[in-house]
Amino acid sequence: MNDMSNTVAEIDAAAAAAEAKRRRIRSIAIALGLGFLVIMFYAATIVHLGANVANRAI
Amino acid sequence: MTTAASDAGVGQSLKVLEPGVGDFVTLMKPRVMTLVILTALAGMLLAPGAIHPVIGLIAMIAISVGAGASGALNMWYDADIDENMARTAARPIPRGRVTPDEALQFGGVLSVMSVLTLGVLVNWVAGALLALTIAYYLFIYTMWLKRLTPHNIVVGGAAGAFPPMIGWAAVTGTVSLESILLFLIIFMWTPPHFWALALLRSRDYERVGVPMLPVVAGPAETRKQILLYSIVLVPLAILPAFIGLGGLTYGIASVGLGAIFLWFAFNVWRITEGREADKACKQLFWFSILYLYALFAILVVEGAMNRLLA
Numbered sequence: 001m002n003d004m005s006n007t008v009a010e011i012d013a014a015a016a017a018a019e020a021k022r023r024r025i026r027s028i029a030i031a032l033g034l035g036f037l038v039i040m041f042y043a044a045t046i047v048h049l050g051a052n053v054a055n056r057a058i
Numbered sequence: 059m060t061t062a063a064s065d066a067g068v069g070q071s072l073k074v075l076e077p078g079v080g081d082f083v084t085l086m087k088p089r090v091m092t093l094v095i096l097t098a099l100a101g102m103l104l105a106p107g108a109i110h111p112v113i114g115l116i117a118m119i120a121i122s123v124g125a126g127a128s129g130a131l132n133m134w135y136d137a138d139i140d141e142n143m144a145r146t147a148a149r150p151i152p153r154g155r156v157t158p159d160e161a162l163q164f165g166g167v168l169s170v171m172s173v174l175t176l177g178v179l180v181n182w183v184a185g186a187l188l189a190l191t192i193a194y195y196l197f198i199y200t201m202w203l204k205r206l207t208p209h210n211i212v213v214g215g216a217a218g219a220f221p222p223m224i225g226w227a228a229v230t231g232t233v234s235l236e237s238i239l240l241f242l243i244i245f246m247w248t249p250p251h252f253w254a255l256a257l258l259r260s261r262d263y264e265r266v267g268v269p270m271l272p273v274v275a276g277p278a279e280t281r282k283q284i285l286l287y288s289i290v291l292v293p294l295a296i297l298p299a300f301i302g303l304g305g306l307t308y309g310i311a312s313v314g315l316g317a318i319f320l321w322f323a324f325n326v327w328r329i330t331e332g333r334e335a336d337k338a339c340k341q342l343f344w345f346s347i348l349y350l351y352a353l354f355a356i357l358v359v360e361g362a363m364n365r366l367l368a
Contacts, residue, residue: 018076022076025077037171037175040119040179041178043112044116047113
């Protein structure tokens, strides 16, 4: 009986650890994706602006 | 003792369920993505007009990610079929490496982001075509036609044929007859390619209730349809050489490779029994991949050369 409750507790702990790891991987992936998106939008903005910013009349 | 044994078992089983980066890459169907990249690049390089290399690269990334996202959504919806077919049983969802919810979120987020990126940073015609491609593949093909009609591949094949049109639209902001021709080549190529595979895997499709043509109409009708589609495909694939899309190299390759394609399709129609029949289907299936890759690779090289020398 004691053995059984120990096993259940260990399964719960292992499942929680696995879930935490999944969440961590997901968070890292979202961060990397957003970072990449920011770089793409920044690069595209620079290309679209081109020399227009530098040539602006005062 | 019981605890130690259970502990090892629990650890092992949970380890199997943890997803890795590779599982999410697999969800995006990387082999299909390579064809999407190649055909979209061909559309982009052959289109009249100029595109800044950075914007062109962003367009290619968005198109590739959009294609991968639709692959993930397809695997999410088809998980029940995939687990019962030998060809697809090792995919991440049937293996328990990725949960269906994770695949849906992954595919959904990437779909929205790829369309918005293409629309905002390149142009909205290309963005709308990418959105149409993803929606067509998920709703028209995966959810509706695949389980309903033996013409699933014919109509659904349009989804795989859109990328050169999207690449073209990324440069020109329009859809033209030339880009529709590139679309039609892939559209007409898809049925003989998939039906050659379906002839080999018809028992799998029958077991999971997918009405592929060999299951519904029988192998003889499928073989006839493969030959008929091939007869339409080969001249269509030669046409770019006559309207200025392809050069001399493309013209020669499309005739030579087209003749081999027709020969293999003829063999599939002619040889109907035994191992030789299976061999003919395998030959056509593998050659059809080489055929499409080779034609579009030549278009890419010719398009790139023309732009560099212009």
